[in-house]
Amino acid sequence: MNSQTSDARQAVRAAAQWLALLESGGANEQDRANLKRWRETCACHEQAWQKAQALRQRFADLPPALALSSLDRPDPSRRVVLKRALGAVALVPAAWLISRQLPLDVWRADLHTATGERKKVQLADRSSLQLNTASAVDVDVQARRVKLIAGELSLKVPGSSPLTIQTKFGNVIVSQSEVCVRQDARGCRVSVFNGAVQLQPLQGPALALRGGQQVSLKAAGAGAITPFDATAPGWREGVLMANNQPLGDFLRELGTYRPGVLRWEPELENLRVTGSFLLEDTDRVLALLAASLPLEVHARTRYWVTLLPRKNSV
């Protein structure tokens, strides 16, 4: 089943290459003979070829002018409605809107997010970059470099041309993979979600990390590689997960998404939290905690919140 799908994929990829070669006008007699042989080698090749012809026919049947003005409509309208639809999650920085018309290799940008903000940008080579709360990066696509200055980023590079994430504690080389890197003053944590990445720590030998593995980089070099659950939703989906986590740790994490002061009494520190919470409304997360744990939320202002043990717990 699986190998069948992968055969079909390969056949489709080959058919796409053949078609592009033929249409380019650069095919010679030998190429045509090779194509004929390829189509005869396997029923799945011929099937892919016929599918490609059917696709061309679908376009050929359309009234060209009408189809072109609908399918090649100017992008801004699409982007504006999308932006309105998805809210802050899909904000696109203005610098990028301008440079989208330009070739990717002249693109440079400094991007940052405020506390509680998250941002996603699509690079024109199909890579996508996401910034978590209170983060800053410096992107230079010409140099194929993303410099993480503070906070946390997620980078997905579908293509084979690598992008290098530079941190204070070493480099992470990403191609055909998806990775999260979180940096603070003491070190950074690299988590691979898909594919494989190469790591170059400040000290010690380079190492490779596969999907579902993470590692800490410090000034002294890389720590031990540990597994993690790459399928669990996280900040990129706008979700904060806790699995029997001490409340103190959970609140320190939650606090990074909230502007203002969040304090709690020491006796609450080791209560346990389990659940997944929406980051877009941290007030609601606090209310949920108060509903499931013996604590109360005291908000002097929206920006000054203290958690106390519940007094009238029976």
Added chain:
Amino acid sequence: MSDAAMPKEQTLHDLYRDHRGWLEGWLRKRMGNRCDAADLSQDTFLRVLASSQRIAELQEPRAYLLTVGKRLLSNFYQRRSLEQAYLAALASMPEECAPSPEQRWLLLETLQALDELLDGLPRAVRRAFLWSQLEGLNYQQIAERLQVSERTIKRYMAQAYEHCLLVDL
């Protein structure tokens, strides 16, 4: 265990009862329109029913509903922006060249399907592909318009063909 044994319709019923109002409110705030919001919230629950996700195991069902709802919302706006571009193009056509009323709607459906098919392609690749298919430009002409090499166009075209053909696999 008992959760897993519970029929999906039952848990969906609970999910619907507890969260439909909230989801619809969220959608209405973004869409500014009660009817569209109600439609889309129905679609969201249908999507959940059709998915393999075990409803009883959702820890924070609203996070999940929101993820599904946002995806549908994005598709909704994409269809609408296509529709607007299409209607504008129709309006600017001389009457005698325009398709008949029946054909107009059939054509719109076809265009929507193709728009979805092309979704996710980089802008330049998409344009190169459309110019080749619809205007019949050759690779050299497309290369001049986009100011890139013919080799790049060949790569774009292979990428676009592959992207479209992979969708049904």
